[in-house]
Amino acid sequence: MRPAADDPDMTDDCVFCAIVAGDIPARTVYETDEVLAFLDANPLARGHTLVIPKGHAQHVGDLDPERSRALFDAVSTLTPRVQAAVNADAATVGINDGEAAGQEVPHVHVHLIPRFEGDGGGPIHAVAGDAPTLSEDELDGIAAAIAE
Ligand code: AMP
Numbered sequence: 803m804r805p806a807a808d809d810p811d812m813t814d815d816c817v818f819c820a821i822v823a824g825d826i827p828a829r830t831v832y833e834t835d836e837v838l839a840f841l842d843a844n845p846l847a848r849g850h851t852l853v854i855p856k857g858h859a860q861h862v863g864d865l866d867p868e869r870s871r872a873l874f875d876a877v878s879t880l881t882p883r884v885q886a887a888v889n890a891d892a893a894t895v896g897i898n899d900g901e902a903a904g905q906e907v908p909h910v911h912v913h914l915i916p917r918f919e920g921d922g923g924g925p926i927h928a929v930a931g932d933a934p935t936l937s938e939d940e941l942d943g944i945a946a947a948i949a950e
Pocket residue numbers: 817826828841842843844845852897898904905906907908
């Protein structure tokens with residue numbers, strides 16, 4: 803199931819590619835041909851899990867549709883499983899996509915972070931900086947640029 807060490811998609815210096823190749827140990831919790839999930843080595847909560855595509859890609863936008871589907875299928879399968887395993891009340895599911903967003907490992911990974919009532923954390927709305935004040939025209943322009 804694991805890609806061969808000479809898989810052209812793999813990068814030599816990527817820690818998550820090394821986990822996929824079996825060169826670095828990990829607490830694997832789920833594996834398919836396309837996807838691997840394992841416990842985060844520095845958990846933000848009990849059960850903090852990372853879900854990755856096996857093939858190397860830095861950004862979500864680099865994933866082809868097949869790999870995107872496989873990744874999100876795994877996320878939707880695993881989120882309730884992870885929650886149940888640690889008796890969590892909820893989960894935060896997120897991707898740091900790019901350095902400015904806090905991405906430290908340049909291999910796409912989805913964080914599944916179990917959440918507990920009163921755990922002191924915040925919603926995903928807390929991760930961005932100061933919220934901008936945007937006019938209707940600016941909002942129209944942004945929507946058009948995305949839709950283009
Ligand atoms: P990010 O800041 O989104 O790139 O998060 C990278 C995550 O990878 C961090 O939460 C790290 O704790 C985690 N991490 C780094 N190296 C390993 C590893 N060898 N095994 C498991 N998790 C790791």
